Amino acid sequence: MATPPTTVQRLIDAYEDILLTDGERAATLDAIAMRAGVSKGGLTYHFKSKDELAAALFDRLRLLVDEDVAIMRADPATAATYYVTSSLDVRSPLERCNVAVTRLAQGSHPEANELLAQCRTRWFEVLMEAMGHEDMVHLVMLLGDGIYFNASLTGTGAMPAETDPATIDRIIALVGTIRY
Amino acid sequence: MATPPTTVQRLIDAYEDILLTDGERAATLDAIAMRAGVSKGGLTYHFKSKDELAAALFDRLRLLVDEDVAIMRADPATAATYYVTSSLDVRSPLERCNVAVTRLAQGSHPEANELLAQCRTRWFEVLMEAMGHEDMVHLVMLLGDGIYFNASLTGTGAMPAETDPATIDRIIALVGTIRY
DNA sequence: GTCACTATACCGACCAGTCGGTTTTCTGAA
DNA sequence: TTCAGAAAACCGACTGGTCGGTATAGTGAC
Numbered sequence: 001m002a003t004p005p006t007t008v009q010r011l012i013d014a015y016e017d018i019l020l021t022d023g024e025r026a027a028t029l030d031a032i033a034m035r036a037g038v039s040k041g042g043l044t045y046h047f048k049s050k051d052e053l054a055a056a057l058f059d060r061l062r063l064l065v066d067e068d069v070a071i072m073r074a075d076p077a078t079a080a081t082y083y084v085t086s087s088l089d090v091r092s093p094l095e096r097c098n099v100a101v102t103r104l105a106q107g108s109h110p111e112a113n114e115l116l117a118q119c120r121t122r123w124f125e126v127l128m129e130a131m132g133h134e135d136m137v138h139l140v141m142l143l144g145d146g147i148y149f150n151a152s153l154t155g156t157g158a159m160p161a162e163t164d165p166a167t168i169d170r171i172i173a174l175v176g177t178i179r180y
Numbered sequence: 181m182a183t184p185p186t187t188v189q190r191l192i193d194a195y196e197d198i199l200l201t202d203g204e205r206a207a208t209l210d211a212i213a214m215r216a217g218v219s220k221g222g223l224t225y226h227f228k229s230k231d232e233l234a235a236a237l238f239d240r241l242r243l244l245v246d247e248d249v250a251i252m253r254a255d256p257a258t259a260a261t262y263y264v265t266s267s268l269d270v271r272s273p274l275e276r277c278n279v280a281v282t283r284l285a286q287g288s289h290p291e292a293n294e295l296l297a298q299c300r301t302r303w304f305e306v307l308m309e310a311m312g313h314e315d316m317v318h319l320v321m322l323l324g325d326g327i328y329f330n331a332s333l334t335g336t337g338a339m340p341a342e343t344d345p346a347t348i349d350r351i352i353a354l355v356g357t358i359r360y
Numbered sequence: 361g362t363c364a365c366t367a368t369a370c371c372g373a374c375c376a377g378t379c380g381g382t383t384t385t386c387t388g389a390a
Numbered sequence: 391t392t393c394a395g396a397a398a399a400c401c402g403a404c405t406g407g408t409c410g411g412t413a414t415a416g417t418g419a420c
Contacts, residue, residue, distance in 0.1 A: 007399080023287035025205055028375060042400045044377070103286060105333060107203035116333065135350045142326030142351070143319075149329040150322070153285060153296065170315045171322070174358050187364080208409060219366050221414095226364090230410070 008046050010036040012056050019100040024107045054104060058115050061101050064094040065119045072126045079130035080140045081172055083123065087144040088168055090151045099152045133180045143175070188226050190216040192236050199280040204287045234284060238295050241281050244274040245299050252306045259310035260320045261352055263303065267324040268348055270331045279332045313360045323355070 005013065014035035018027040029050065033043040047053040068086070072079040089095055098119075105112035120141070127137040150163050185193065194215035198207040209230065213223040227233045248266070252259040269275055278299075285292035300321070307317040330343050 021288070024203070025287050029377080030375075038399095039401045040377090041379090041402060045399060045401095048377085050376070102333070106283060106286065107205050108201070113333070135347065135354055138347055139323075139351050139354060142323050142330070145326035145329045146322030146324070149325045153282070153293070167315065167318055171319050174315060174319060174360065177359070178354050178357055180354065209411080210409080219368095220411095221367070222365050224411075228411090 007036070007038060007042065008056070011038065011043055011046060011053065012060060015053055015057060016060075016096055016100040019103045020096060024103050054109070054112070057097065057100060057104075058111065061094075061097045061115060061119065064097055065122060068094055069122050069126050072123075072130065076130035079127060080136075083127060083140060084144050084147065084172055085165075085168060087147040088151065088163060088165060095148070095151075098148070102152065136178070136180050139175065143171070187216070187218055187222065188236070191218065191223060191226060191233065192240060195233055195237060196240075196276055196280040199283045200276060204283050234289070234292070237277065237280060237284075238291065241274075241277045241295060241299065244277055245302060248274055249302050249306050252303075252310065256310035259307060260316075263307060263320060264324050264327065264352055265345075265348060267327040268331065268343060268345060275328070275331075278328070282332070316358070316360055319355065323351070 011032060014032045015027060018031055018035060022031075029040055029043055032053070033040045036043070043053075047056065072082060075082070086092065087095065090099070101112050101116060105116055124137060124141065127140060128134065131137050131140070147163060147168065191212065194212045195207060198211055198215060209223060210220055212233070213220045216223070223233075227236065252262060255262075266272065267275070270279070278296075281292050281296060285296055304317060304321065307320060308314065311317050311320070327343060327348065
């Protein structure tokens with residue numbers, strides 16, 4: 001049986017959640033605490049500042065990317081397909097955390113920018129190992145970014161057709177016909 | 181010779197600029213006025229509220245997309261290539277405005293979300309006319325979004341290899357080999 | 361006179377962070 | 391097993407500062 005999430009986990013979840021759905025501006029300490037079911041004092045007990053909370057979010061992303069890269073390295077044959085399709089699953093812990101950190105990066109948070117660059121480098125490396133063709137790796141990563149970008153824009157707007165799983169499958173098939 | 185920009189233009193430019201480089205949070209009325217070289221009173225003389233300023237930015241995007249779609253419609257043969265490569269030019273008025281509005285959309289600004297969805301629909305339509313294959317259009321648009329997403333992340337971080345023009349040309353060539 | 365501002369002062373709302381105090385949980389001796 | 395005391399977890403009022411917006415007196419060009 002899974003142990004219930006700790007308050008610290010719930011606070012990071014709440015921060016992530018608000019960044020995702022309402023953006024950086026809405027992610028106030030009060031809002032985060034309320035979403036986590038804690039008072040503001042409860043929040044500041046665990047995180048002395050908002051930066052500390054952000055740092056915890058960054059650590060979470062680092063861990064999730066470690067796991068993701070390990071999965072891709074374990075099965076190089078499906079690594080590219082896995083990379084593209086997993087960009088679609090906006091509800092996965094990795095994608096959620098990724099989008100949340102991206103929101104912070106767009107608010108000119110230098111550490112978030114640096115972290116995202118590191119993550120991209122790691123994905124590039126493991127895709128290079130799996131595919132062996134630099135331009136194809138770039139193509140796959142751009143597709144993943146495009147899907148991810150579309151998915152992250154669905155705050156209030158309608159879901160664009162590009163992010164329909166069946167469409168993505170056909171696009172992957174099209175890309176699969178490229179000889180390189 | 182070009183007429184010097186009006187104060188109204190400079191104010192919209194400044195808003196766009198700050199959204200691009202420093203994010204939504206940094207785009208305060210004081211900061212916008214200062215960047216435009218106007219006093220705060222001068223700003224509020226032209227725009228009664230921040231929402232009015234945003235509306236002006238939305239109007240600008242609508243105009244720029246009109247022009248862009250017209251260019252693509254004028255030469256269907258190169259429409260897809262044009263769409264992908266122009267996503268690269270982060271300094272073009274269209275891309276700048278597009279990124280700026282995207283920043284607002286991520287701050288849960290419903291009108292910005294709706295506008296972006298409309299723009300995407302228009303691009304989809306003109307690409308469909310030019311290419312005639314829905315999945316290929318989706319592929320092209322995802323590539324454009326990926327490039328655009330990467331480009332918009334280069335606030336403080338290093339420029340990713342994906343956005344190198346020569347790489348993009350080779351990727352376009354790869355996609356050009358797909359038979360559909 | 362009016363247009364297009366400048367300069368400055370101000371208000372109320374909101375927000376990050378602090379602090380004194382309270383409740384809950386753990387620990388170990390009787 | 392009980393219970394005192396310590397430590398951890400948490401509460402919520404408060405502070406200082408920022409931001410959007412309002413108001414107002416004044417200035418130079420046409």
